[in-house]
Amino acid sequence: MKIFSCVFAKGIRGQFGDNNKLPWKIKEDMIKFNQITTMGTSKNTVIMGLKTFESMGKRPLKNRFNIVLTSQILDIKNDNLIYCSSLDQALDQSIGYPYVIGGVKLLNESFNHSGLQIIYETKVLLPDLQSDVNFTTLIPSNFTLIDTQELVPNVCYLYQHNKN
Numbered sequence: 001m002k003i004f005s006c007v008f009a010k011g012i013r014g015q016f017g018d019n020n021k022l023p024w025k026i027k028e029d030m031i032k033f034n035q036i037t038t039m040g041t042s043k044n045t046v047i048m049g050l051k052t053f054e055s056m057g058k059r060p061l062k063n064r065f066n067i068v069l070t071s072q073i074l075d076i077k078n079d080n081l082i083y084c085s086s087l088d089q090a091l092d093q094s095i096g097y098p099y100v101i102g103g104v105k106l107l108n109e110s111f112n113h114s115g116l117q118i119i120y121e122t123k124v125l126l127p128d129l130q131s132d133v134n135f136t137t138l139i140p141s142n143f144t145l146i147d148t149q150e151l152v153p154n155v156c157y158l159y160q161h162n163k164n
């Protein structure tokens with residue numbers, strides 16, 4: 001079984017997306033996200049839902065192999081991009097280390113998946129963030145907080161599965 005991580009950010013009340021984009025624009029958040037998902041010497045994989053891919057202008061993330069989950073047949077083609085219909089299929093097709101990056105359904109499924117090893121959760125501490133997509137699921141109880149990093153206005157938490 002392939003192991004993988006989840007990487008996501010949310011506001012104080014679980015704000016996750018707004019009008020098909022992030023509810024904030026924070027450069028440090030993007031830098032941190034890029035650092036995590038490109039870690040190591042080989043190219044890693046990012047796995048995302050279709051709306052998340054659309055929110056990125058339907059452009060695959062550079063220097064990462066992109067897998068988009070969808071039940072549809074799409075005609076956007078790119079050497080760095082494939083489509084899959086399930087998380088397990090995506091994990092099988094992934095290269096390097098796989099990171100699930102959202103959206104909500106995929107994160108919820110990942111939280112219950114036995115291959116989930118690490119959760120990188122960023123809390124965006126800005127007040128009054130608008131959102132039309134919220135992610136309020138708590139970190140599963142079989143994960144332990146092992147690192148906290150303050151990158152004002154964000155706090156980044158790293159949780160590891162207890163079996164590691």
Ligand SMILES: NC(=O)c1ccc[n+]([C@@H]2O[C@H](COP(=O)([O-])OP(=O)(O)OC[C@H]3O[C@@H](n4cnc5c(N)ncnc54)[C@H](OP(=O)(O)O)[C@@H]3O)[C@@H](O)[C@H]2O)c1
Binds near residue numbers: 020
């Ligand atoms: N805060 C963050 O860290 C973060 C991260 C990513 C995205 N976002 C934001 O969140 C919003 C989009 O997220 P979302 O939750 O609404 O949508 P999403 O999960 O990105 O996309 C939903 C679609 O993806 C496909 N899909 C998702 N999970 C699947 C699964 N397990 N198996 C098969 N197909 C699956 C389905 O497509 P079909 O209908 O085609 O089958 C589903 O309709 C945007 O506003 C985006 O900016 C925020």
